[in-house]
Amino acid sequence: MKIKEIIVVEGRSDTVAIKRAVDADTIETNGSAIGEAVLKRIELAYERRGVIILTDPDYPGTRIRRIVSERVPGSKHAFIPKEKARKNNRTLGVEHASDEAIRQALEEVRSIGKVNYQSAISISDLIKAGLLSGAGAKKKREALGERLAIGYANGKQLKKRLDAFEITVEEFTQALKDIEVMEESRT
Incomplete structure (x- = not known):
């Protein structure tokens, strides 16, 4: 499955999981302290190819999603449910999701409306x-x-x-x- 848009993820482990599941490029925010340089790269990616935000289903992931959405209105959103992003019922993140869960999330991408x-x-x-x-x-x-x-x-x-x-x-x-x-x- 080839993804045209660039996928915004939190970190390197998320990139590895995405690339394992689909053919796509990513931009890593390196956590919730998103710097100006990263936001500018996301803006450029949006202008050139579009972006899909795929962050962890937790508070920091939601915060990152909000920051990027406010800066880049029109971004698309993909969500992995918590139960499909858990490892050993403790850690939570995109990097723990199965390839199938990642593909499903990317097939069900949504755009924020007016x-x-x-x-x-x-x-x-x-x-x-x-x-x-x-x-x-x-x-x-x-x-x-x-x-x-x-x-x-x-x-x-x-x-x-x-x-x-x-x-x-x-x-x-x-x-x-x-x-x-x-x-x-x-x-």
């Missing part, structure tokens, strides 16, 4: 769906983020993430149905 997009999905809908509070809300948000390929978002950020990726009511409703079916099949 800044002022307001979806028809309301906070009330999120509450009714059990995504903001109560037993199992976090697990349900994780499953929703994976199903919609938008990554995990906490309760405060979920509405923003749904709006940013312009998730439709139909996509949201179908994802919730799929999650319910998966939960029922486990019991």
Whole structure:
């Protein structure tokens, strides 16, 4: 699988994992203290070939994603779910994901839409769906983020993430149905 865009990753181990899974070029941020020189390289990459941000599914990875997105609006986003990026149930990162998980994340790339997009999905809908509070809300948000390929978002950020990726009511409703079916099949 050849990727045209340059993939923004956190470090050298992530680059090794990406190159093991696909034919692609990367830019490493070298952690969450992204320097000006790296941001300028990412801007140039975006202008020339486009960029896909693929960071670890943790707080530092989310911070890097936000910094790059703010600097380079129009960047594409790929997400690897936490359970597919774990090693020995302890360490978490792109470098621990299987080749298949990396390829799947890159096949499900999303672009952030218009800044002022307001979806028809309301906070009330999120509450009714059990995504903001109560037993199992976090697990349900994780499953929703994976199903919609938008990554995990906490309760405060979920509405923003749904709006940013312009998730439709139909996509949201179908994802919730799929999650319910998966939960029922486990019991």
